[in-house]
Amino acid sequence: MQPFETLESVLIPLIHNDIDTDQIIPARYLKVTDKSGLADGLFSSWRYLPDGKPDPDFPLNRPEYQNAQILLAGDNFGCGSSREHAPWALVGWGIRAVISTSFADIFRNNALKNGLLPVTVDARAHAVLVAVSETESTPTVGIDLGSQTLRLPNGDEVTFPIDQFSKMCLIKGIDQLGYLLEHKSQIAAYEKSGQL
Amino acid sequence: MPKPKTLFEKVWDSHVVLHEPNSPAILYIDKHLIHEVTSPQAFSGLREKGLRVRRPDRTVATMDHSTPTIALSLDLIDEMGKKQLQQLETNCREFGVPLYDMQNPQRGIVHVMVPELGLTQPGMTIVCGDSHTSTHGAFGALAFGIGTSEVEHVLATQSLLQHKPKTMRVEFNGQLPNGVTAKDMILALIAKIGVGGGTGYVIEYTGPALRALNMDARMTICNMTIEAGARAGMIAPDDVTFEYLAGREFAPQGEAWDAAIAYWQTLPSDPGAAFDKTISLDVAAFEPMITYGTNPGMGAPIHQPIPAPQDEPDPAKRAALQKALRYMDLDHGESLDGHPVDVVFIGSCTNSRLSDLRAAAAILEDQKVADGVHLLVVPGTETIRRQAEAEGLDQIFKQAGGDWRYAGCSMCLAMNGDQLEPGQYAASTSNRNFESRQGKDGRTFLVSPLTAAATAISGQITDPRTLMK
Numbered sequence A: 001m002q003p004f005e006t007l008e009s010v011l012i013p014l015i016h017n018d019i020d021t022d023q024i025i026p027a028r029y030l031k032v033t034d035k036s037g038l039a040d041g042l043f044s045s046w047r048y049l050p051d052g053k054p055d056p057d058f059p060l061n062r063p064e065y066q067n068a069q070i071l072l073a074g075d076n077f078g079c080g081s082s083r084e085h086a087p088w089a090l091v092g093w094g095i096r097a098v099i100s101t102s103f104a105d106i107f108r109n110n111a112l113k114n115g116l117l118p119v120t121v122d123a124r125a126h127a128v129l130v131a132v133s134e135t136e137s138t139p140t141v142g143i144d145l146g147s148q149t150l151r152l153p154n155g156d157e158v159t160f161p162i163d164q165f166s167k168m169c170l171i172k173g174i175d176q177l178g179y180l181l182e183h184k185s186q187i188a189a190y191e192k193s194g195q196l
Numbered sequence B: 001m002p003k004p005k006t007l008f009e010k011v012w013d014s015h016v017v018l019h020e021p022n023s024p025a026i027l028y029i030d031k032h033l034i035h036e037v038t039s040p041q042a043f044s045g046l047r048e049k050g051l052r053v054r055r056p057d058r059t060v061a062t063m064d065h066s067t068p069t070i071a072l073s074l075d076l077i078d079e080m081g082k083k084q085l086q087q088l089e090t091n092c093r094e095f096g097v098p099l100y101d102m103q104n105p106q107r108g109i110v111h112v113m114v115p116e117l118g119l120t121q122p123g124m125t126i127v128c129g130d131s132h133t134s135t136h137g138a139f140g141a142l143a144f145g146i147g148t149s150e151v152e153h154v155l156a157t158q159s160l161l162q163h164k165p166k167t168m169r170v171e172f173n174g175q176l177p178n179g180v181t182a183k184d185m186i187l188a189l190i191a192k193i194g195v196g197g198g199t200g201y202v203i204e205y206t207g208p209a210l211r212a213l214n215m216d217a218r219m220t221i222c223n224m225t226i227e228a229g230a231r232a233g234m235i236a237p238d239d240v241t242f243e244y245l246a247g248r249e250f251a252p253q254g255e256a257w258d259a260a261i262a263y264w265q266t267l268p269s270d271p272g273a274a275f276d277k278t279i280s281l282d283v284a285a286f287e288p289m290i291t292y293g294t295n296p297g298m299g300a301p302i303h304q305p306i307p308a309p310q311d312e313p314d315p316a317k318r319a320a321l322q323k324a325l326r327y328m329d330l331d332h333g334e335s336l337d338g339h340p341v342d343v344v345f346i347g348s349c350t351n352s353r354l355s356d357l358r359a360a361a362a363i364l365e366d367q368k369v370a371d372g373v374h375l376l377v378v379p380g381t382e383t384i385r386r387q388a389e390a391e392g393l394d395q396i397f398k399q400a401g402g403d404w405r406y407a408g409c410s411m412c413l414a415m416n417g418d419q420l421e422p423g424q425y426a427a428s429t430s431n432r433n434f435e436s437r438q439g440k441d442g443r444t445f446l447v448s449p450l451t452a453a454a455t456a457i458s459g460q461i462t463d464p465r466t467l468m469k
């Protein structure tokens, strides 16, 4: 996992509520047995016109967002299916953070394990970002995970929550499995204790 | 006196291996369920790290998502799907995980098969790389969906890192009217609290209307709990639960059964246990529900007009409703009663159990499916298929002009070729009406098995109460 400390990027606006993981990566792309190549399917139901050509109006297809790494979404991003293919596809495309007012629980867990930062902001900060992305084509924001701050395009800073364990893993770029493996003996003791 | 605990707290507390400050808890997992789609990368991870499956005896795998329903052969699906299923076979063989493969007479959709085998039991922690793992909460288990990284964690350590969720109690009061089902209860709840209303919570369902339901119906409710954003739904075990479990293949037997019952009876929430939130609903006023939009929260009673976007004060919600109605090609102001459909799908881990099939068959008996409508009935497991055939339910579906299939997820997520054509409308007993869920550009109305059956006969959305004897 790629470590995450700071990130500065143009904001890609995809401001719909309740974007489900079936939209992020449709089921027909889930037949893979590895994690690569999923970016091809990212938002594919929305990215292409009925004739199969890329929809020039869809944000991910617009030239100004080609190297952007932060997605601005509506409420409840990542609801629905537990497929980890959703963060794999986003990360495969180059997205490193998603900003929303809320995230679905399973998506958040999956994202954090793949170096993809879910940034939860309150309705006011979200409204500022929505307004900016309606008036400017390439507003830039900055994220500092250490101080848990998001710098808005107007220079204001807002803080965002993250649990300390996930934060540490993200900053160091380490797999959470390591922590579990370190506690093998406690797990064995629990199994022996016949709690079950 | 010790502090009163909820059902959730009892199961959680008894499974915490360790909880260090500034870290999530290490939660022990009793049962880990595997299917072909969300497991290959987890097994690859084990291989890369030189790890083995810690407890293959607590792990069980099935083939369900991409399996064909027209015959029991992997040659009937595309190359990639076939390769993925073969990878599951290889992984299970190499790591010693029991697999219910295509030839196994008990194979089926993971959340239908596992309870049916008696593997799901009260007080357990159960996970699966699948969001509808919430289904198993109907037995008083703590059961939730996880991602593939977490599948690898559980394979390697039989444990999971978890932050303790909040608790919500949903109380169903009153008596459910005839023709209204558990599916309508859960659709009504989701319509009320929204698809994000349960985020961060585990829901415990209580109340007399809930207690009156059989296990199949309770599973329908817990199954769709994730559609309200709550990862787990739980129901305290009672005599209905015990009767269901008695004698099942993997249920405790003899003395162990008595000991299990004694333990299970300690699980219900203590009087006075505190929940972070409580919602009460009176089911006596409930009607058959239907969704009109592109998430399960966009639902209403079948005769109610589709809401108008301009009446929605929140601009983001207004935009979402507009987008959904455009996708569904529907106008606000009218109800869906009478709206034509192309396909009726009866199946999925929400509504493919024997009682669902019986309910649909009772309506379809001696009737014909409307011209031009494709009725697809897909049982949840091969066991249910044989039981239904023994009762003659398959004959009822076939004589009506419907298609009777082998078990699998089928058109619930359209990975196996059973899918809607662009623009088609389906009345579906499944759980998700997301855009393109049942086939690229297909349109889904989520309904109960009764409403689905009534709709198949008329070819248009129909209130089942008009056909019930």
Ligand code: SF4
Binding pocket: B064, B065, B109, B110, B111, B130, B132, B348, B349, B350, B408, B409, B412, B413, B430, B431
């Ligand atoms: S039936 Fe549908 S919801 Fe259930 S496990 Fe299969 S794909 Fe998932």
